[in-house]
Amino acid sequence: MQSWLTGYTVYYNQHHRQTGHLLQGRYGAKLVEGDKYLLALSRYVHLNPARVADMQEQELKVRLQHLRQYTWSSYRAYIGKTKTPEWLTPEPILAEVGGQSQKTCLAYQHYVEAGLAESDKEFEKLMKSPDPVLGSEEFKTRVQELADEKKKNLKRPEDAEFRLEKDELSVEEILQKGTEYFGWQAKELPIRRRGDASKALAAKLLCKFSKLSNRQIAPFLGLRSGAAVGWQKRQAEKILKNDPKLQSQWTALVDNLDQIGKRHALA
Numbered sequence: 001m002q003s004w005l006t007g008y009t010v011y012y013n014q015h016h017r018q019t020g021h022l023l024q025g026r027y028g029a030k031l032v033e034g035d036k037y038l039l040a041l042s043r044y045v046h047l048n049p050a051r052v053a054d055m056q057e058q059e060l061k062v063r064l065q066h067l068r069q070y071t072w073s074s075y076r077a078y079i080g081k082t083k084t085p086e087w088l089t090p091e092p093i094l095a096e097v098g099g100q101s102q103k104t105c106l107a108y109q110h111y112v113e114a115g116l117a118e119s120d121k122e123f124e125k126l127m128k129s130p131d132p133v134l135g136s137e138e139f140k141t142r143v144q145e146l147a148d149e150k151k152k153n154l155k156r157p158e159d160a161e162f163r164l165e166k167d168e169l170s171v172e173e174i175l176q177k178g179t180e181y182f183g184w185q186a187k188e189l190p191i192r193r194r195g196d197a198s199k200a201l202a203a204k205l206l207c208k209f210s211k212l213s214n215r216q217i218a219p220f221l222g223l224r225s226g227a228a229v230g231w232q233k234r235q236a237e238k239i240l241k242n243d244p245k246l247q248s249q250w251t252a253l254v255d256n257l258d259q260i261g262k263r264h265a266l267a
Contacts, residue, residue, distance in 0.1 A: 001027040030127075031143060033135025039096040040123050041134065043112045046075040050116055063116055075112070080105035086208075091255070169257065171220055174209050177260075178202055181253040190222025197239050201250070203232035209257050 009022040032038050049055075050067040058066075067075065076082040078090050080102060097107045126134055133140045175186040184198040192199045199221055206217045207229065214226030223229055240247045 001029070030132055030134045033133075033139040034092075035096065037135050039093065039111070041127075042078075042093045043115050044123065044127060046073060046078070046112050047115050049073055049075075060116060064113060067113070067116070078105065079109040079112075089258075169209050169260065171206060171210055171212070171217075173260075174205055174257065175202060175220075177253060177257055178205055181249050181256075186220075189220070192222070195235070197236075197246075200232045200236035200239055203229050204236035205253070205257075207233050208254070 005023055005027055012022055013019055032041055047067070049070040049072075050063040055063050055066060068079075068081065070076075074085075074088055074090070077084045077088055078093065084090060094104050094108055097111060098104045131140075133143050135143075172186070175184075175189070178184055178198075178201065179186065182198060182201060184202065186202075189199055189202050203217065203221055203223075206212065206220065207214065210217065214229040217223075217229050218225055221229065221232065223232070240250055
C-alpha cells in the first residue's frame with residue numbers, strides 16, 4: 001500500500017503538474033488478534049462509508065441505504081448481495097459469526113449495521129492509537145517477544161515483519177489436487193484438445209497457485225506460449241460462470257489449496 005500510494009502520488013503530480021502530498025496521512029497497518037478484535041475491525045472498516053462527514057447528519061435509514069448500495073467496498077460481497085470476487089477471502093471474518101452461508105451473511109449484516117446505532121468508543125480509540133498491535137495484552141506481549149527474536153538476525157531491525165505467507169506449491173501437487181476434485185489425469189492434460197474444460201481449469205489453477213509465469217506453465221499443458229495459457233484461463237472463467245456445480249467444486253478445491261499453501265507467521 002505504501003508503494004502504491006507513493007507511485008500514484010508521483011503519477012498524479014506529473015500528470016497535473018503539481019507537487020507535494022496528495023493523500024493525508026501515511027499508510028498504516030496493525031497486527032490484529034483474531035476473534036472479537038478481527039470481527040470488530042471488519043465492522044469498523046465496513047462502516048466507514050456511512051460515517052463520513054456528509055452522512056453524519058442523515059437519518060439512520062438513509063445511512064443504511066447508502067451503506068448497502070456503496071459499491072467501492074467489499075461489504076456487499078460479505079452480506080451476499082453481490083458475487084465474491086476471486087481476490088476476496090471473507091471466510092475468516094464470517095467464521096466468527098458461524099461460517100459462510102446465507103444465514104451467516106445475514107448475521108454478519110446485522111452485526112455490522114448495529115454499529116451505526118451504537119458507538120464503540122473504546123475500539124475507535126484503539127484504532128487511532130499508534131500501537132501497531134490490536135489485541136489483548138497477552139497477544140501484544142507474545143508479538144513483542146517474537147519481534148525481538150526476529151530482530152536478532154536482522155541488520156536492520158525495522159525489517160522484522162509478520163505476514164500471512166504461502167508455502168510454494170509444486171505443479172505436481174496442484175494438478176494432483178485437481179485430479180481429486182475433477183478426475184483429470186495430469187499426464188493427459190497436454191494431449192487434451194484446445195477447448196477441453198480440464199485443460200482450461202488446470203491453466204487457471206496453475207496461474208493462481210504456482211509461482212510460474214504463463215510461459216513456464218505452458219509446457220505442462222501442451223501449449224506453445226504464455227498467451228495460450230491466458231486464453232485457457234479466460235475459457236475456464238466462462239465455463240465456471242455457466243456451470244454452478246463445477247463452480248462449487250472449484251470453490252472447494254481453491255479453499256483446500258489455500259489451506260495447504262498458507263501458514264500463519266505466528267503459528
